[in-house]
Amino acid sequence: MLLAFLLVASALLPGAKAGITVYSVPNQVVFATTSLSGSASAPAYTGVAAYNPTTLIPPPVPTPAVPSTFNIQLNTGGTPGASIEQSGDFIGFSVEMSVSNQVLGKNSTHIQVPFLNLLGNIVQRAGSVRVRVGGNSQESATLVDASKIPDGRILQKNLTGVTGTTQTPPLEFSDDLLYMMSNISSLVNVKWFLGIPWFVTKPFDLAIVGAAERILGDKVIGYQASNEPDLYIAHGHRPLPGASSYGPFDYFGEFSDLLTQLAASGLDPTGRAASLLIGPSVADATWTPEMVFDTGYVDAYSANLAWLSVEKYPTDNCAAAFNTGAPIIDPQSVFQDFLNHTAHTSLLAPYLNSTAFAQSKNKKMLMFETNSASCGGFGGISDAFGAALWGLDYALQMAHSNFSGAMFHVGGQNVFYNPFTSPPTNQSSFHQWTIGPIYYSALVMAEAMGATNHTQVLDLQANNNNEFTPAYAIYESGKPARVALFNYITDSTGKSDVTAVISVADATGAGGATPTQVRVKYLQATSVAQKGSYTWAGQTFGGNFASDGRLTGTEDIKTVDCDATAKTCSVKVPAPGFALVFLGGDDALTENKGAPSQTYSTTALTKTVNTATINPSVLATSNGHGGVGDPLRFSNNQLGSTSHGSVNTGMKTTPAMSLIVGCASLVGAALVAIR
Known part of the structure; x- marks a missing residue:
């Protein structure tokens, strides 16, 4: 205060x-x-990096000018070149285990309400959402009795034992982390990925498997068997004592050791966990996926591998973030690298063989961890509107390339690339969450994919394969349903706006299947360098410290009447911007919906003693982070308090009874909801 x-x-x-x-x-x-x-x-x-106001200069308008009008011809009879069938929850979130108490909640009785709302937004569109809790910090995480972690917390870090380029601290966590995850799943349809610690293999620490099977059960859909093993030597975790080297065959052997130890442990009595493993999760640093596959890994462990996986960031900012001694990259000099379609096709080209191999083995391939740049991303790039376009194009290109899902990574306060960031602890009583551009990518991707789980994606190589104006067709059960249109250019004059002229051929090849009108949702900002307050169909999560996880504003869906004579529909895309075109009227907007809309508001105060309060309307204007139209802030029935001591922070709840906490209001109190 x-x-x-x-x-x-x-x-x-x-x-x-x-x-x-x-x-x-x-x-x-x-x-x-x-x-x-x-x-x-x-x-x-x-x-800290998460709120850094540094703004870059958008790249200049391309010369020669991009063609302003181009045709898109879609066909109803088959989808040659389109992807395998994809699910609506294609994009999920990878939460670094060491910050799970900042993102998910304090413990099982104090869950972050904004996090529930953010997940609920995805579920409403896709039917479900995948969340991984893991990363580098899972590799040495130890499950301990809750009594060893003070103050009702779920984890604590050993900051004196950091390792690797990213200076990852060893963790201790209690099973209350898993109870919290279970309570979240009882409210929102979340499916979880967890990781098995892999730094020590003789023996493996398998406690997380036993606890997760007992507490989460089938809400866990995968256990990662090592995180970036090809970096173990570089980070000082291999070779193990008695060994002289470490390569793909050594990893192959460790996987066998894991299965032997898990079978003997009694922690997986049904064998379910042993059939849900994820690997090899290489970072393509010193090993390629093929190097692991060539060991016979997939055939040998086919019954155990539920998913194949890789992890890839297009570049890194480690020199600046961790003083590695390597040359520091100037974000302005690489801004344009994130604002063209070619960057995605080039990044994913080396994985096309792996995704084809996965299909041949009846496996699904995951991009298990990714974002704009490892070691936290770049200020002015990862936290600007261009990253929203970048993330969405990247997601659609992964779907087109036959990945079956991808996880955008979430770190703490000291990174630029977060999809969402909770306020610092000492500001949580008067600040709300900050929603990053990558979350907009995930939200729009969920809506583009829908909830049918029969969606196919096709890169149209539109506008003569122009790298600044890519486009995708999205098919449902073989029929064109939506079109995704991009414009990476920043040009306030309007001269770089582009128009896609869309037609849909019938069985004869003519445009007889073209609808009479289409509905269009726009993702917009004034510049690729803009920070915060982007709009999706006229709604926004605002700027820094401004969101409780719910979109605000009035939804604005445009209607475009098609040319009945030419049988074409002309859709303009501003520079910069993205348009999702629904091929039909209102039915096209609703036919692929996921779960019913459900949001979580806070209803009771937990900080009720020794607090100062101020008129919320005064505070909203005085601190520069307020906004209008948020019923959570200004509804009288939301402002109240509970008796001192009414919240038992040490209580474990069952999925049927959850106590939820969220940073919520401008009146200086963290709020709680009871379901």
Whole structure:
């Protein structure tokens, strides 16, 4: 509340100009002060990466100019070149295990309401959502009794034992993390991936498998068997004592050891967990997937491998993030690399053999962890509108390339690429969540794919395969249902807007299947460099610290009447922007819906003593992070309190009874909902 108080106080001083200095400790903004003067230069930002205001300059308009009009001809009789059938939950989220207490909730009785809403948005469109809890920090995570972790927390980190380029700390966690995941699944249709620790193999620590099978059961759909084993040597985790090297055949042997130990452990009495393994999850650093496949890995462990997997980031920002000694990349110099379609086709081309191999073995291939750049992404790129277009194009290209899913990674406060970020702990009583551009990618992808699980995706190589204006056709049961149109260019003059002229051929090859009208939803911003407040069909999650996970504003779906004579539908795409075209009227908007719309509001205060309050309308305008149209903030029946001590933070709940916490209001209190 100090920040709010100082800002309100400064607003009461006429003629004063306020400069803000932000003070921080690693991974957390602590407080800010204001200095009053007649004039002042803009202070340098010294806070955490997640809220860095640095804005880049959009790349110039391409020369020669991109053709402004192009034709798209779709066919109803078959889909040559289209992908395998895809599910609506194609894009999920990979939550680094070490920050799961920031993202999912404090413990099983205190779940983040904004997180529920964000997942609920995906489920509404796709029917379900996949979430992985793992990453580098899973590899040495140890399940301990809850009594060993103080203050009702679910995990604690050993910050003196960090390892690897990303300085990952060893973790201890309690089974309350798994109870929290179970409670989340009782509210939202979440399917979970977990990881088995792999740094120590003699013996493996299999406690997480036994606990997850007992607590989560069939809500777990996969257990990762190693995370980026091809980086183990580089990160100092191999060779193991007594060995002189480590390669794909060594990993093959460790996989066998895992199965032997799991069978003897008694932790998997039904054998279910042993049939849900995920591998090899190579990062394509020193091993290719084929190097692992050539060991006979898939044939030998076919009964155990539910998924094949790789992990890939297009580049990294490790030199800047962790002072590795390598040359530091200037984000401005690589901004254009994230704003063209060719980058995706080039990135995924090496995996086309692997996805074809997976199909030949009746397996599904996952891009198990990815985002714009490893080691946290780039400021001004990963957190700008261009990343929303990049992530959506990347997702559709993965679907076209016959991956069966991908997971956008979620880190802590110190990264740029988060799909969503909870506020720092010391600000959670008056700030809400920050929704990043990659979440918009996931949301729109869910809507593009729908919930039928019979969706096929085709890269149309549109506009003479122009890299700035890619387009995809999306088929349902072999029939064209939607068209995805991109424009990566930033041009406020309107001269770089493009128009796709769409027609749908009938069985004779003519355009007789073209609808009389189409409905269009737009993903928009003024520039690829814009930070926050993007709109999807006129609705937004706002800027930093502005969202409880629900879209705000009035939905705006455009109707485009088609040319009955030419049998074409002309859809304009602004520069920059994305358009999802529904081939038909209102029925086309609703026929592929997932679950009914359901959001979670907060209903009770937990911070009820020793708190200062201020009129929310004053605070909303004074701190610059307020907004209108949010019933959570201004509805009188949402503002109240419970008795001191009414929330038992140590209580484990069952999936049928969940106590949920969310950062929620501008009145200085964390709120709780009871279901």
